[in-house]
Amino acid sequence: MQSSNASSRETFSGRGAFILAAIGSAVGLGNIWRFPYVTYDNGGGAFIIPYLVALLTAGIPLLFLDYAMGHKYRGSAPLAFRRFNKSFETFGWWQVLINVIIGIYYAVILGWAACYTYYSLNSAWGADPASFFFKEYLQMADGVSVGFDFVGTVTGPLIAVWVAVLAILALGVQKGIGKSSALFMPLLTIMFVVLVITALFLPGAEKGLNALFTPNWEKLKEPSVWIAAYGQIFFSLSICFGIMITYASYLKKKTDLTGSGLVVGFANSSFELLAGIGVFAALGFMAAAAGKEVSEVATSGIGLAFIAFPAIIDQAPFGSAIGVLFFGSLLFAGITSLVSVLEVIIAAVQDKLQLGRVKSTLVVGIPMAIISIALFGTTTGLPVLDVLDKFVNSFGIVAVAFFSIVAIAFSKKLSILSEHINQTSSYKLGAIWRIVVGIVTPIVLGYMLFSEVYKVINEG
Ligand code: PHE
Helix, strand or coil: CCCCCHHHCCCCCCHHHHHHHHHHHHCCHHHHHHHHHHHHHCCHHHHHHHHHHHHHHHHHHHHHHHHHHHHHHCCCHHHHHHHHCHHHHHHHHHHHHHHHHHHHHHHHHHHHHHHHHHHHHHCCCCCCHHHHHHHHHCCEECCEECCCCCCCCCHHHHHHHHHHHHHHHHCHHHHHHHHHHHHHHHHHHHHHHHHHHHHHCCCCHHHHHHHHHCCCHHHHHCHHHHHHHHHHHHHHHCCCCCHHHHHHCCCCCCCCHHHHHHHHHHHHHHHHHHHHHHHHHHHHHHHHHHCCCHHHHCCCHHHHHHHHHHHHHHHCCCHHHHHHHHHHHHHHHHHHHHHHHHHHHHHHHHHHHCCCHHHHHHHHHHHHHHHHHHHHHHCCCHHHHHHHHHHHHHHHHHHHHHHHHHHHHHCCCHHHHHHHHHHHCCCCCCHHHHHHHHHHHHHHHHHHHHHHHHHHHHHC
């Protein structure tokens, strides 16, 4: 069993394994069901500008910051922060807490996706996917779940998801995280490319693509559009969550960090673009089939996956195949992200309590699985998920990102981090990186945080 002190810290087998695991974390539900709608809703084709600005002025530079923290200080988020500055450990635990919350509900959605992969085979949702999802599947009435069937179709798959991800994590960095990403990522890519090509051949696809890409330049004047771009980049690249710190701490000493980061960022954005094309081609088909406008059917999140897609699957040629590819992609993309979320917590516990890999996986995994199953496999379901999602997205992440980056910038040690990166990397970081991380991102994040707080105060 590996212990957690610096000399025997686990490592990825190589740079390729790390890159696949980092892409595995980045590519998740955010790419498939969030990006397409965020783009559509924020100026369509014009959104590319704030998106690229956010990627270049926050996404990639902060990815490098996370890598530098993890790789130089060789620790889970709390340990890396503590080694950077004794009083910064709290930031790491704050990130750990966010991952606890995300992990509890991310698993639930993957359980649903697993079940719906199977349902796709015979369109088990019948003629009314919305009522099927809420009433029959989640057994909800008036917003609360009233049914409880313990090993039924909600709880059974949820238990299976937990068992699978905890098994991967118990196997460790190389045999678990590395190998599973090396299996799932190529599989996901093939499935997803086939899905997108199939969607492009559906009648009406061009309607969807026009709706997605037609630029609305006026939108660029709205600050909320820019905030949406930064929000998407943060969530999508999994930065400031402690994830990239943790994964980078498993890299061998001589690793090209900036080169790896560019590959990860590029791959993640390509995947989002692909998802936008596939999802809107399918929505275009749905609109055309119903004689509606795309604006009437465009949605994201749970509504897109569990209500719109079943309707598309019902009507499309090769519907079952589209369903299996779509829900299977959600599941594979999500598993590698969930693994990364849980690894942040497991690594932190391992470093703090000096436990072995299997023990810390169980100490973290079992209580979380129980909470997740108790909350979502049985009683309240959806409303809790909504609240958690809002809380984490609007507050948790932006706040911890803002405070930790301001603290790092104020400690005047950014140059230590860039020097560390430059020792082994192909692209060197200089003054521009320090200005972006030390000045630009705190301003943007401060503004985001301010507008979230303002919204909450005004909306009560
Ligand atoms: N990056 C993942 C996605 O795009 C989501 C995620 C965010 C995963 C934060 C873990 C932590 O879906």
